[in-house]
Amino acid sequence: MTEPATTIDRRTLDLIENALLNVRFEMDEVVRRAAMSPMIREQHDEFPMICNRRGQMVVGQFGSYIPGVVEHLGGDLAPGDVILFNDPYLSQGSITHLNDWCLVLPIFHEGHHVAFSSMFGHMMDVGGKVPGSQVNDADSIWEEGIRIPPVKIVEGGRLNRTALDVILNNCRAPEMNESDLMALIAGCRTAETRVQELCDRFGVGAFEAACDALLVRTRDAMAQLIRRYIPEEKVTFTDQVDDDGRGNGPFDIVLTLWREGDVCHVDWTGTAAQAPGPINFRINEGLCKLFFGIYLIMAFDPEILFNDGVYEVFDVTLPEGTVLNPRFPAPVSNRLNVHVRFFDCMSGALGQRAPDLAMAAGYGASPYFVFSGEDAEGEYFQFVELLFGGLPARARGDGLDGHSWWPLFRTTPVEYAESHHPIRVRRYAPVLDGGGPGLHRGGAGVDKEYEFLSDGVFSVNDDRTLTSPWGVAGGRAGGRGSKHLVRADGTEVPLPSKFDALAVRAGDRFVFRTAGAGGWGDPLERPAERVRQDVSDLVVSVAAAEAEYGVVLGADGEVDGPATEARRAQLREGRPPLAAFDFGPPALPAEVFRRPA
Template structure:
């Protein structure tokens, strides 16, 4: 079924850590596989797989201990066939989805391969170079047996609150060993029996062991529930018919995306940008993307980038591939829940030893920063060929992670979340306000009531930011303003990644605002932060978060005066802003 197959395609002539180019691609599709499968049965199987994945998601959220899972939905759930091709997923964290094939493959290899698996096994895997993430993003892989035969894998990858890194969340690590305890594919359950040594190792390497163990149990329960639901589908139709339906399902997804790219003009499209900092040096990190459209295929080339950096913004190959898949799905997915077939037309070129294909032990805790930047640049590059591509969004997940010990009990606590940004405007209309960035688009903003009930904060402001959306014929979506008052002493890690580069407009539209974070200390001092680990916060300190907005589309002079008046009435813009950018409407 054409599994992921990184192929060394020869020397790139690069220097430093790089020594060639790796093409991550699918084998060319052969004759329409599964063409003899009944289309109605195929659709029933497809929807059944989607429903089973959703069942797995609900089992996890209803039993998890941490708001980062059951409120923010910082996890992914999916099924993979024995060739590590994605059968189905539930709408969860998009950034994790493209990584799970790599993750399942590495997890299974870590325990000795498919022949070492038995019913009741659960594999724990969190090596960043296989998951594409930091060690806190751990996976539970359950082999699914139907009729006594290994048929598929049920997998959940979710963020644990702590797994023994130098800090619960770090922007300044210098190697992967500072980032957390690594489990390189080990059985947590062996034929249904808990492996006590592994369980005790987890407990011994977490500041928040009770919460983490609660979430692990929820992940195991969810992955098992999903596996049981998948096995029931296979048993209902039989292995042969199920396999034929899956092949036809993959072929349909592939044809859908190929048809979309076939309508585009062939060509090479490029875009360049820069990351604010690697978290250590404070120096911007520039890179470029090159997107080649040829017939029904698309190639994303990320070799024009720096060597792997000293700081933790290195993006392991699985997350690099996932970022490219997200950009393609955003444009060509037709609103469908994707399967592996949707990504067959995509090739990704990387250079080992570089920002987008680092070598161990390069730190990669903030891997999501270059991945998110790459998504924006792939879309910007294709804007020349695809008129509907919107202006830039806030382009950042604005992650904040808080921790300390509760004043009354001394009990350790931690919490964290992404925060919404404004979306870019398009030829069709204004950008949406305060939605999670594309890579986190299925996640949710934790309700203030939950935050305040669990954590020593008070939310003093949560509002769409006036005047923040990029002006244009269609304006960018506003960002969000949040103010947290600290009720006890604790620490904060700020992982803001786009505080210098304003989200660009398109077709004459103006830029939006970048993000930012200000801390007002009780002694009256004020500090600005972007990527910063372990900021000390005293009781009565106030943290002000400003998330980025979307860029505008088209010149502001073309905006409908009635739309400007509506924005004034609704409080999206002030009169001063309207006079500066839309004088024709006043």
């Protein structure tokens, strides 16, 4: 890493750091106000970044890939340029599926290149064989939509209309995509303006020195976390993804961690070979390092600014031809099932040496629902929604109910969904007993019921239907997800967690239940009043309160103290020692759930 060429005082460094953090959030807000699709406007599936002139991320969320993109274009950059791309294989896995369109804008100050701004956002549809473009039964990336190599979509301030028309002509929702693309450009332009203002105020030298100093500071802070929490002895943990949407699975995700000096070694050797179906996660090595850095920062020291300064203190092994590093043209559209196991494996590995610092497993996917067809006026519609699930319990407290893995994501308001699409949300609640019991309860999944008001087709992707999100330090496993269709005549049809374009009629209903999360610690140590509140909040049943937590409630719903004390003593008597990990009941065979003919 380059040390700062110019010394910079602490006060100026703090001013520039906080200004850049504010710019990062301003970029978000500009995009959300200008975008059209619910994926970005309502659910906030977009991510900003500001980099130094070498392309290293200084503030942001998704790590830098910019040097490779610039190299692809032969280093030809000029004021007013905006680069667009979405191909995971041509961006070394920095963008991980085709729905994410990424923009890179070089920032100049008085003719000198000083920085980059960048954003990516999830486009509602990018072509491919099914609406929404996240194809469950794809056998190659060619079926998943249009592949955009790095191209100047704006050159010297002038929109490349021909290239944009070709791209939009391959999408089912061109107007929304164009609106969202222009919103992303506006977000990048916002950062351009603010960085130029910082250079005007402090000078280019001070700005560049601050960027370098922030990278070095993060590197040094991360090295301290690694020395404190990563063991020198190798630890290995294995988790599984249920299936790939094409009947194959389960797929092992294997992580081995250890430390040598200040460097954390992250080795994925033993991970399953790439899947025939689209769960493959084409991760960039730098992005892998960033995710580990973010995990350690958020778990142990959230005050640290995460940026590309983490790169020097991680060494990553990503065997080629696995679900974490597939060979072209492996399909990748539903890669987040593997992505989230990435975090579960890290928690499982760390928990073997320091259970007090470990989290349980979460809902383990990025559940989505896509409904499309023609409305009563004969107009094509497409509704896309991300669902959430239970977040893990940890030593600090309970997991969150019905929450996203990505902190800034939001649920689509029911009013928006029902106002713009022929669909009605009949129920939206936490899954009863979905969170793993523990001293700290795992988060509950989401129980959502949709009624279709028009004929159409719908697709779903989820996971943790066959396996359970595990608990730690005596906590119990969380509940699995489930799906079923209720036909208008009342017939119930169980469904798998992944399927494409299932035909439905007006009046049919779909019940989507996501997985919960594992618990942390002994459930019999959970304060009885907390359990009573869980029952009142409809996340724990009266029966589970007694069976899992040993809490007996009276007819008035209040805790029966003597009965609870006796019940807990009874449950403790003769029970085996608490397990470090509870993986739940045996995995279900995939044959349990089949798409109806």
